[in-house]
Amino acid sequence: MKSRNIFEWRACIKTAGLALLLTTASVSPAFAEFAGAGLHSSIAPAGDEQNRPIQQNPMKKEKRVAVIIDDFGNGQGGTEEMLSMPIKLTVAIMPFLPTTRSDAELAHKKGYDVIVHMPMEPKQGNPKWLGPGAITANMSDEEVRRKVEEAIDNVPYAIGMNNHMGSKITGDERIMAIVLKVCRERGLFFVDSKTNYHSVVGKLAVNMGMPPVANHIFLDDLHTTSHISKQMKLVEDFAREHDNCVTIGHVGTQGKKTAEVLRSSAADMQGRVTFVGISDLVRDIWGWQPSPILPSNNN
DSSP: HHHHHHHHHHHHHHHHHHHSSSSSOOOOOOOOOOOTTTBSSSSEEEEEEGOOOOOOOOTTTOOOEEEEEEESSSSTTHHHHHTTTTOOOOOETTTTTTTTHHHHHHHHHOOOEEEEEEEESSSSSSSSGOOOOOOOTTOOOOHHHHHHHHHHHSSTOOOOOEEOTTGGGGGGGGHHHHHHHHHHHTTEEEEBBBOOOOOOHHHHHHHHHHHOBBBEEEEEESSHHHHHHHHHHHHHHHHHHSSSSEEESSSTTTHHHHHHHHHHHHHHHHHBBEEOHHHHHHHHHHHHOOSSSSOOSOO
């Protein structure tokens, strides 16, 4: 009976996923990935019909926002401010860095979701900005698998993964199929940060019976308080129109500004939207029930 339920659940995802991929419907066709500074286009790109936003059950009118904050693990600007945020966050932590484990432990203690922020090769940018343990396009299948497994093991309490940079890798079907397979084996979902207009992640996720969850809006592609505030308004508008919004901000150069705006905007938005972890959306929208077949130290 359990295997039958799993089969039916995966079949349901595969049937509905292409029409329900969690990405924005109307976006700018241009997208630039500025590594290191965390600069991205304001709204994540969508390339085809599978990238239409998810619509919840019309009987449930709650508008929900999942805020993912990238680049934890190295004590960058805004880390302390983000880890004291009074709303539920999803904390994306890079592996093999000085504060990787302590950030994960504190985030988990606070009740935030923890995911692995997996370094992946971009189409452009300084390779030094990738950080340790990065996946590059010249790696063999075995090397890619080992990198993903080691990263998962290095980030305690991780329940998912997203890409750090990665505009080149997220367009590579061979590599991303391995990444998603390892995630599925370990009971993790994968969030496409949408740093690539031609990302193959959503299509592969649907074919593999995984939630095709993706980012909609980048908060701090410009490092000004006024811009981040504008982006938060876009987040609310998107959530009110589509029921859900996934947004990504960063610690780092702009981290304290992002934290300040996020705190004030979240207080203003209370009552109109509900802030949730990315796991809440993945569970409620796709009925994600991970069935890890390999041991993990992250549960």
